[in-house]
Amino acid sequence: MNHQRDQLLRIYHCLLDHFGPRHWWPADTTVEMVIGAILTQNVAWKNVVTAIDQLKPAGLLDIQALAEAPKEQVAILVRSTRYYNQKADRLQAFARLIVEEYGGELENLLSLEAQELRRRLLAIKGIGKETADCIILYGAGQPIFVVDAYTRRVFSRLGFFSEQASYDQMQAFFTERLAPELKLFQEYHAQIDCLGNRLCLAKSPSCALCPLGECCAFAGQALRGEEENAIAMRSEGTQE
Template sequence: METMRAIAPEPRPATSETLATYYGTLLQHFGPQHWWPARTRLEVIVGAILTQNTSWRNVEVAVARLRRAGLLQHRALLNAPLSRLESCIRPAGYYRQKARTLKAFASFFEDQFGGSFHRLFHLPMGECRARLLSIKGFGPETADSVLLYAGKFPIFVVDAYTRRILSRHGLVPPDADYATTQAMVHQHLKPETKVYNEFHALLVETGKTYCRPQQPRCSSCPLRPFLPVAGPVLVAGSLANSPAWALAAEEAE
């Protein structure tokens, strides 16, 4: 390809109006997403672990195999041989790590809460989060997914899709970490479980369909009207003040 230098979008201050507009636009475009797609709270947690760095399609296969094996109960996860868990969840990838994480959660849940979701989620949100993060294999996204989708706490889940979309739109810096990104959303979107649930799900759909890592489909994206003007983009030696860099990249395909 010719010389082409894409500049990060002009950073814009995120406002409550901006976030509300993004949320409303995506909801209008995609409709309610009805997350989390699971039958029980334990199944939400199992799914949250299995979907780490993995597409949901593969997780569904693994969850179905666990269900068929009668392993969608924390006691069953506790008692089953590790190798049995591994073979069930193989389609979800990272199966050795994740089998251990499933075990780790099951012990945590039994030992500290007697297998009671009521007791686990009766804790204050911050305390519950800290306890979940103490489980080996639980990072911030997994913990927050459990808090939001199983515990119904008003906490926003940040993932790769969220960061990609928000940074391409200049609402967070390209290198914004998990906490920074989450704090921005918490600051500008009302702390309601239903809103955080839906917004995260809508961002995932947007990330998969339009805001892809390579060759983003900006021209048909519902958020296209809100893309910031990019910095100067150098294309084939000429300096042009173009629309947002992502659009420029798309047109350059």
């Protein structure tokens, strides 16, 4: 366990040195952060930026205004985020909950203890574990380890867990090994997403450019495969 904790910390520092601080979550206010977390489900971040840029001048990065706006207006403004009718419903369900149960103050919800906050968030239609945990980590500023599809891809390739690992299994893996430090958890998740987005791609990962190449089981296998192919080709050439 201690050995894996040291490995996880080495990987973290290696990524941080390579990519630099990611300054997550990219938002001017906590309301904007939460809206971004809801909108980013199943869509690239650049599409969320477009939607935020539409909501901002319309005055809808505001809980009360968002709760009261006509649904059609919200849906049109967030149409860059796919399933935009559904996303508009989710945003407004969230905003109305804050208005009706938390006096219109997002902070009243976010100041709940982490596990209680998580239960409340997961009870809201359309908010799953990853979204809830992003809101807790970056919105409420409470240390909970966020995992996602990039975490699964990168850490299964590194050899830490299976590609079939569930959300809870992946989260427990990190939580059981790392001290719950807010800055570490915030930055680690951002670094993993940067690696998954830029280098550790699904179809053709750029292992030669990756700062984790030397400790990666997947890269090692790929390299051995290339060497074996080269040896086989050389030996075929010799026989001819």
